């Protein structure tokens with residue numbers, strides 16, 4: 001239904017559980033098989049990170065601790081492999097354990113997730129967790145080496161620690177497939193970090209932080225997230241995953257584009273250029289085009305080239321004479337709806353074409 005594909009991983013829907021050390025293991029996961037993705041862990045892959053985790057346990061934190069970490073990881077992968085798409089969030093103090101874990105993850109069809117997020121001092125001292133964000137060349141070297149195993153690779157980051165766009169671009173260039181962003185900032189969720197990442201990379205984005213209902217999930221989706229993940233929300237209400245899966249499935253069947261952006265003038269990301277008018281007004285479009293490095297003339301040409309000969313080309317009676325320039329299906333408009341009827345285009349087909357148009361425009365943007 002969602003047609004999500006990240007290498008060999010095909011999550012059945014865009015709702016995920018986020019990792020919580022000491023909590024989200026295979027037993028926990030068994031309760032959430034409806035989720036599109038379950039991120040297990042964080043698991044500690046070597047002696048040093050397990051030792052650090054032991055110290056954390058002494059001061060009251062939950063952690064998964066093991067004397068035989070690779071065996072433990074493999075048992076967890078075996079126990080969870082038939083539930084849904086699985087990712088394993090992992091920490092290590094050097095490259096080699098990540099590579100070993102990548103081989104294991106790939107063997108079981110799972111995603112490997114580098115934890116560049118943990119800020120517990122015992123981990124950071126080892127150069128693990130958030131310390132990786134402060135050493136982007138080192139993180140990228142890890143990514144390049146890990147990707148040689150063929151594993152599908154995610155990097156979990158915490159926003160507003162360093163320059164998020166620079167990190168995202170660097171990890172994309174190094175070969176990561178997914179960025180899992182905890183959009184945290186002191187004043188609450190930083191939805192802008194999702195939008196900036198969408199505008200500057202083609203990474204698969206998992207948006208995370210304070211998703212507690214469908215409204216907060218929709219905020220993430222409409223600013224560029226391909227998937228959302230929940231940690232504390234699931235602890236508080238284990239039924240939330242089923243609820244979100246039902247809601248987003250309804251949106252997908254009604255519109256065909258579950259994470260369609262808000263209009264540019266509503267704060268949407270650059271994918272929303274697909275819904276913009278002819279560039280004839282003094283509006284937010286011009287700043288967006290400038291950011292995308294596309295001139296107004298090229299923008300007109302791009303849209304007309306793409307829509308020529310497609311069912312989006314007609315549009316008698318619409319504002320600009322072609323549905324190339326028409327708004328999102330969720331914006332009520334009897335002019336567009338009557339053009340849709342006379343063209344014989346359903347709402348879902350219209351939005352699917354707009355999605356393709358947005359992909360075409362995004363390929364031409366400056367990054």
Ligand SMILES: Cc1cc2nc3c(=O)[nH]c(=O)nc-3n(C[C@H](O)[C@H](O)[C@H](O)COP(=O)(O)O)c2cc1C
Nearest residue numbers: 018019020021041042117156182209210230231232
């Ligand atoms: C108890 C607990 C343990 C966590 N452990 C990890 C971890 O091991 N690895 C990780 O990347 N994030 C970890 N996180 C962060 C969550 O995955 C998530 O990024 C954060 O809680 C924000 O999302 P939320 O608002 O849905 O809780 C942990 C969070 C909590 C509450």
Ligand code: SF4
Nearest residue numbers: 264265276277283285
């Ligand atoms: S062109 Fe239209 S949709 Fe785009 S920003 Fe301007 S008013 Fe909004």
Ligand code: SF4
Nearest residue numbers: 318319326327333336
């Ligand atoms: S006709 Fe309706 S949908 Fe099309 S551009 Fe005008 S207001 Fe938007």
